[in-house]
Amino acid sequence: MQAGFGGLERDCLVCGMPHALSRPDIRDRHRQPVCDKCDSPLFEASDGSTEVIDIAHQHETVAEALVKFEEALQYFWGLHYTQQLRVITGGGRIRDALLAELNFLQQQGTVLDVLSENRGAVRVVIRRE
Numbered sequence: 001m002q003a004g005f006g007g008l009e010r011d012c013l014v015c016g017m018p019h020a021l022s023r024p025d026i027r028d029r030h031r032q033p034v035c036d037k038c039d040s041p042l043f044e045a046s047d048g049s050t051e052v053i054d055i056a057h058q059h060e061t062v063a064e065a066l067v068k069f070e071e072a073l074q075y076f077w078g079l080h081y082t083q084q085l086r087v088i089t090g091g092g093r094i095r096d097a098l099l100a101e102l103n104f105l106q107q108q109g110t111v112l113d114v115l116s117e118n119r120g121a122v123r124v125v126i127r128r129e
């Protein structure tokens, strides 16, 4: 799936046409490329899936936890069609720091919605259905 030189192959989820692209940054989602054949945005389409990531239970510091989240966010944006991330945060400082970061990312339009699922998990919507 992943090509060399930081590039990747990505199929249009609407018509199936493959494209060779450079690896995207979710912060540039408003400038994402569109399909050569059907003009659909190549990173916006969702397969409806949810991925679970745990950023708080490997003795992470707050800084390490935020890096883990950032890496997961970019990974599932660039290489998958994931609709939402269920982030296991625990109930402490990591959760507070992540919620502050997510508040900023939502204001920027980088993530679409943030839902506090329970005291230890947050749902982050990165694509519409």
Ligand SMILES: [Zn+2]
Residues within 6 Å of the ligand: 012, 013, 014, 015, 016, 017, 035, 036, 037, 038, 039, 040
């Ligand atoms: Zn297409």
